[in-house]
C-alpha cells in the first residue's frame with residue numbers, strides 16, 4: 001500500500017519551477033526528462049501534473065527498496081533527531097555497526113566509507129598504488145581496466161573507465177592506465193605484466209551495456225593477478241547490494257577480489273560509498289594517507305545499516321532471484337514477439353538489458369521516451385540497450401503491468 005497519497009487534481013498547484021527552469025540555472029551536464037517527479041512510494045512516482053509512473057529505473061539501481069520505504073525513513077529520521085555529523089576526529093556507533101555488518105557478510109576485514117561510487121573507486125585505486133609501491137616499489141603503478149567499463153567521473157576514475165567520450169577534453173590524464181577488451185582472457189594475460197598494481201573490473205558491466213563477465217574470465221583475472229602480485233578490484237557499485245540475487249555478485253562466481261567497491265543501492269538514495277578490503281592490504285593506508293569529511297557520517301551509516309539489514313536476508317535475496325527470472329522470461333517473450341526491434345536479453349537478477357536489433361541501433365533513447373509517455377520509466381545503457389533495473393521489491397503484479405505498458409509502447413513504436 002502507498003505510504004503517501006497520490007496527487008489528485010484537487011491538490012495540484014501551479015509549480016514555481018519546471019523542467020524549463022533547468023535550462024536557465026543548471027550547468028548543462030544533463031538532459032533530464034521533461035517531467036519532474038514530486039512524490040514517490042515504492043515503485044510509484046507522480047510528476048508535477050499528478051501523472052503516475054511505474055519506476056523501473058530505481059534512480060539507476062539506487063533506490064533498491066523503493067521510494068519512501070517506511071523502515072528507511074524511520075532510520076533516517078531517528079538519526080536526524082540525534083547526531084548528524086562529527087568529522088572523522090570522532091567515530092560513531094552507526095558506522096562501526098555498518099563496518100561490522102559489511103565485513104561479516106563479505107570476504108573483507110576492513111571498510112572505508114565515502115560518499116559515492118567514484119570516491120570508493122578513487123580510494124581503491126589509491127590504495128592499490130600505495131600497497132604496490134610499499135611492497136614492490138614505485139615502478140609497480142599500472143592499473144588495467146576494461147573497455148566499456150564505468151568507474152566514476154573524478155579525473156582518476158574517469159581515466160580508468162574505458163569510455164573515451166568521457167575523458168575527451170580533460171587531458172592531461174593520469175598516467176599508467178591501460179584498457180583491455182572485456183571478457184578477453186588472452187588480452188588480459190598479455191596486459192597483466194610485472195608493472196601492474198591492480199586490475200579493476202565490473203562483474204557485470206552496467207553503463208557499458210549490461211554485460212556479465214564470464215566465469216572463466218574472472219577466474220583468469222584472479223589467477224593472473226596472483227601470479228603478478230597485482231590486486232583484483234571488483235567495482236560492484238551498480239551490480240552489488242542484492243541487485244543480482246546475492247549480496248554481492250562475486251559471491252555467485254566464487255571468485256573473491258582483494259578490494260570491492262560499493263555505493264548506489266548501499267544508501268537507497270542517501271549518498272554513501274564503501275571500499276572493502278583485507279587486513280593486509282588495508283595496512284598500506286595509515287593515519288592521514290586518505291580521507292573525506294563526510295565519509296561514514298552517522299546519517300548515511302544509519303541508513304545504509306538498515307538497507308543492508310533488509311537486503312541481506314535469505315528470503316529477500318531469494319525473492320530477487322525469483323523476480324529476476326520472471327522479469328527475464330517476460331523480456332524474452334518481448335524479444336520473441338518484437339524480433340524486428342530486439343535481438344536478445346542479458347544480465348542477471350534485476351539488472352537486465354534488452355538489446356536492440358541490428359536495424360534499430362542507436363534507438364534505445366527513443367524506446368525509453370516512448371515508454372515514459374505511457375507511464376513506464378526505463379533506463380538505457382548506451383545507445384543500443386534498454387536497461388531494466390527496478391527496485392528489488394518489485395511485485396509480480398508490477399512486472400505484469402510493466403509488460404503491458406512496454407507492449408503498448410512497442411505496438412505503436414516506429
Ligand SMILES: *Cc1c(COP(=O)(O)O)cnc(C)c1O
Pocket residue numbers: 115116117118119121150151152153202206207235236237238239263264
Ligand atoms: C554509477 C557507477 C559508478 C560511479 O558512482 P557515482 O556514485 O556516480 O560516483 C562507478 N562504478 C559503477 C560500476 C557505476 O555503475
